[in-house]
Amino acid sequence: MIAAVDGTHDATLQSWLESANDPATDFPIQNLPFGRFRRADDRDACIGVAIGDQVLDLRRARLIETHDMNRLMGQRPEERVSLRQALRDGLRAGSPNEALFREALVPQSRVTMGLPCEIGDYTDFYIGIHHATTVGQLLRPDNPLLPNYRWVPIGYHGRASSINVSPSRFKRPRGQQRGADEPQPSFVPTRRLDYELELGLLIGRPSVQGEPISMAEAEDHLFGVTLFNDWSARDIQAWEYQPLGPFQSKNFASTLSPWIVTMEALAPFRQAFARPAGDPQPLPYLDSPANRERGAIDIALEVWLQTPTMRAAGHPGDRLSHSNFTDGYWTAAQLVAHHTANGCNLGSGDLFGTGTLSGPGTGQGGSLLELSRGGKAPLYLSNGETRTFLEDGDSVELRGQCTREGFRRISFGPCRGTVLAASPS
Numbered sequence: 001m002i003a004a005v006d007g008t009h010d011a012t013l014q015s016w017l018e019s020a021n022d023p024a025t026d027f028p029i030q031n032l033p034f035g036r037f038r039r040a041d042d043r044d045a046c047i048g049v050a051i052g053d054q055v056l057d058l059r060r061a062r063l064i065e066t067h068d069m070n071r072l073m074g075q076r077p078e079e080r081v082s083l084r085q086a087l088r089d090g091l092r093a094g095s096p097n098e099a100l101f102r103e104a105l106v107p108q109s110r111v112t113m114g115l116p117c118e119i120g121d122y123t124d125f126y127i128g129i130h131h132a133t134t135v136g137q138l139l140r141p142d143n144p145l146l147p148n149y150r151w152v153p154i155g156y157h158g159r160a161s162s163i164n165v166s167p168s169r170f171k172r173p174r175g176q177q178r179g180a181d182e183p184q185p186s187f188v189p190t191r192r193l194d195y196e197l198e199l200g201l202l203i204g205r206p207s208v209q210g211e212p213i214s215m216a217e218a219e220d221h222l223f224g225v226t227l228f229n230d231w232s233a234r235d236i237q238a239w240e241y242q243p244l245g246p247f248q249s250k251n252f253a254s255t256l257s258p259w260i261v262t263m264e265a266l267a268p269f270r271q272a273f274a275r276p277a278g279d280p281q282p283l284p285y286l287d288s289p290a291n292r293e294r295g296a297i298d299i300a301l302e303v304w305l306q307t308p309t310m311r312a313a314g315h316p317g318d319r320l321s322h323s324n325f326t327d328g329y330w331t332a333a334q335l336v337a338h339h340t341a342n343g344c345n346l347g348s349g350d351l352f353g354t355g356t357l358s359g360p361g362t363g364q365g366g367s368l369l370e371l372s373r374g375g376k377a378p379l380y381l382s383n384g385e386t387r388t389f390l391e392d393g394d395s396v397e398l399r400g401q402c403t404r405e406g407f408r409r410i411s412f413g414p415c416r417g418t419v420l421a422a423s424p425s
């Protein structure tokens with residue numbers, strides 16, 4: 001079942017916590033995203049919910065007994081809904097639990113966020129049809145989109161060990177690469193380091209091997225959504241990707257935002273899902289009436305770049321592009337149904353990357369590979385600098401938010417990562 005709009009989404013709801021009522025906050029009472037945090041003196045990570053500029057410690061507020069986020073994520077949908085209602089009831093203005101909940105608050109500025117859960121398996125999909133088409137044009141000008149694309153949600157199994165939480169820093173990777181005019185490959189730091197604007201979908205309820213999840217049940221297994229940057233080394237990728245797909249061009253680092261915006265919080269932002277005229281309809285195992293009516297989610301996405309020169313000058317950075325989850329070719333439910341259609345089982349905390357979410361317009365590419373047309377067209381930044389790919393010291397920030405007339409704006413909080421110089425060889 002797709003989560004329904006209920007009283008927890010009421011735009012007139014106010015909290016006794018003033019910062020949650022600030023129109024500019026990412027985390028009003030209608031959002032309530034989950035994450036894991038530590039105070040300076042905490043030994044173990046605690047489970048918290050972001051509210052205004054604070055974190056609510058769910059154990060101290062006596063809402064849960066576990067420290068185990070993956071276990072919490074494995075709850076049945078009705079348990080998730082009742083926890084959300086209890087959070088709303090305790091945080092709303094006039095709540096009789098205000099004193100208890102106040103004791104359980106910590107300023108976000110005084111905690112360190114960890115990964116929001118233990119990430120089990122990680123699969124990266126490729127649902128951005130505009131990304132797939134543009135990248136395909138660079139590789140195969142006559143045949144940009146392969147014939148399977150409109151039938152099967154393309155994906156590959158990625159590596160969970162190198163996923164870090166925002167704000168993250170990672171070293172420029174080294175790898176094998178071979179230029180078109182070079183007789184043999186070399187092993188050097190990547191010269192074509194890129195980001196990918198993606199969403200991360202986190203699995204809640206696990207499934208059983210041999211038992212596919214149907215479209216009707218798919219959303220019961222989804223806990224929520226984060227921002228996800230799938231850093232990519234394009235020169236390593238070009239040399240290694242045939243015949244089995246990406247490997248070392250992707251698995252050196254990925255960055256996840258710390259707060260999981262739940263499927264329940266996203267309920268007001270659901271949209272109809274339809275195929276463009278002339279495209280094939282999804283096969284029956286990837287189709288359902290609910291998916292057609294409300295399968296898509298309107299999440300507006302942005303990529304920002306801050307160079308070291310900008311940082312030194314106090315310049316906040318440039319927005320490089322914007323797109324939307326609805327620009328993707330498949331819905332979240334279709335990815336769950338497809339992933340399990342052969343009997344593959346999912347665990348609590350498994351992560352699906354959506355693939356790069358590029359918009360249809362020029363300048364809407366979700367990666368530098370697209371924006372610089374394979375490195376041929378430099379981007380001119382507002383301070384006079386140029387970029388084709390990322391340079392050492394560059395910081396990339398993904399942002400996401402949901403807005404709809406009659407509802408409170410909710411947002412994901414930033415997903416930020418900074419490139420460090422490669423280690424000396």
Ligand code: MN
Nearest residue numbers: 124196230355
């Ligand atoms: Mn990717």
